[in-house]
Amino acid sequence: MKIPKSLLIDPDKNTAYGSFAVAVSIWAFSYSTIFGQAMILAYYAVWLPLILVDYRKILRHASSAWLPLAFATYVCFSVFWSAAPGTTARTAVQYCSHIACAYIAARTVSVRTLTIGALIGIFVVLLYSLKVASYSYDVLDGTYNFVGAFSSKNQIGFVASLGIYFCVVYLAFLRRGRISFLLIVPIVLLSGYLLVVSHSATSMASTPAVLALVALLSIGKLLSLRHRRVIFMIGAGGLIACTVIALNLGLMDFVLGLFGKDSTLTGRTYLWQQGWNAAQQSPILGVGYAAYWVQGFSEAERLWNEFYIAARSGFHFHNTYIETLVELGFVGATLLSLIILRTLWGHVSALIFRTWQADSVILSGIMVLLFIRSFVEVETLNPYIMGSFLLYYSYFKLVRAPAVAPSRWSAVNHLEEPDAVRG
Template structure:
């Protein structure tokens, strides 16, 4: 039986394959530590063969992606000055190939498929954790929380956050009904329970913040683009003043207290201080990608002992920018921050200028979630992680024309069709086969 190429690689016509591939990817990202290297090969198997099916559509023109690859390439090049060159070489190759798979997925999937595949993928991950999960005692704050089939409640919380966001996006933004409405209902309830049981303050707060931001941006769609921009500027100024007033008024301590946390964020402020001290050893180019948390290195061993990390692995500085500064210095930090901000503000620009950019609003929400979490977690600088996978998909979508109204679901509010918008970093629109 001959399978049409479009059913595998053409956005909008490969829903079944896209949902399957994303579900596999989510499960591998979540539990590759449990199932080993075979699961990683399965992840490669659902994306890399698309190059053989239609290499032009799957790859495109990689010259257009230089700004996207810059951080991954620099991470690999750090093997030449790394304190642990073997570790850096292996991790650098893994991260670069992971980025390639993410960009293949970006070109093969439209936003609808990405959203629905993420609903099923996150749902399967959470269901597995409910079936085989455990509770862990945290010696730092003395609490017992549900960690699922993960080693950390924050990872369970992250997948629950993604599940809530994508269920919201599928039902409210993309207006999916029929079979997807009950599916999103079940997955959303499962995610809400996991957020509650994990007691992950980071995940709960970031989920609430991003959902609120997304709803606010959706309300802006009631206005024409010009008025939308003015309202956004006014809301940003008011929001900034409100946040500053809340910080000085003690609201932060009240919020943390509601989650049983103190002002040290369960030792994270001390950990950040240690990371800043470590970054001073090589502030420009760092000590090498993933070359700090290496067994036998004195500082890593000391922090593992202080934070009761018996496994001596899977630990980090709980801040993306500090971790990057330690490993790749100011150069790596600049490249990663540029990638973050390009995705965040690039999709924000499309949301504010399109008549009904619900696809762009989904991508903006993903970018905002990853950005907000980056100050307290490490989601985007490791290979085989859902955070880095989504980061490169959202960044890569900026190299494609803005979604046309023909591919957009019926909007909640009436208005003109969307107009394509070129990527803000490029001179013109980039089309699939260029």
């Protein structure tokens, strides 16, 4: 049997396979700690073999994505000064291969296919969490929170917020036919319910903010380029002014109080201080990628003990930039910050200075969500998590895609050997 290559790697024709690959990836990101290495192998299996289907198309112009390549190289080189070289070497290889999978996904999967696959994967993941129905006790704020099959309320809150986000953008920009409403309703209801019961303040605060931004960017479709620029400048200035006023009038404490938090973000400001102190020990290069939270290291053991982390794993400084400073120093923090800002500005500026496109709106919303969460979570620095996959997928979507020869993809009646994969 011959399978046309287009069904695997052509973004306009591989909706079925692409959606399946994204759904498998989300399941692996969510529950690999439960189901083991088989899920990670499945994640690799849906992406890496696509290189063999047409390596010229996928790898062409890969060097133009120089910034992630530079960061991945630096992560690998940190093994030479790492406090735990074995851990750094293993995790660095995982992170680099994770970036490679995101690159392949960006080359072969459209934003619409990504959204469909994400909705399927998120729905299945949340259903499983609803079935497990586990709760965890937070010793810092004295509350019980729904975590499902996850290890923390913030993880399930993030997945639920993405479920709501992808439901909204699919209905607003990508749906085809009225049946889409019926298919989306169960996903958005389940996502909304689990978001509320998880009590994740970060997710509940960031979700409406991102949806409001998407609505604002959508209005730009009706405006000329000049008016878009004016509105953007006014909106950016207003946001900065409102933030300054809120901080000076104490409105931030009021908002946090609505979510049961105080101005210390339930211990996070203490963690930030500890992280900053740790970063001063090796400010330029850091202690090595993934080389701080290692069992047997005194400072990591102390913080695990102070925050009642009995498993002595799966912890971080709850701030992407502080965590990166500790592990990779100023050099690594600068590179990762540039990747985040370059991706965010790339998609937002496309809406302000160029032709309006729904894909840019969707990816802008994803990047704003990740940017907001980067100040209180660490979701782009580690392998096999949804945040880093979405970050690099969005970045590689900015890279100029290689041209596709019309003779290979447009001719319906040509399925010769070069265009097919034997199965």
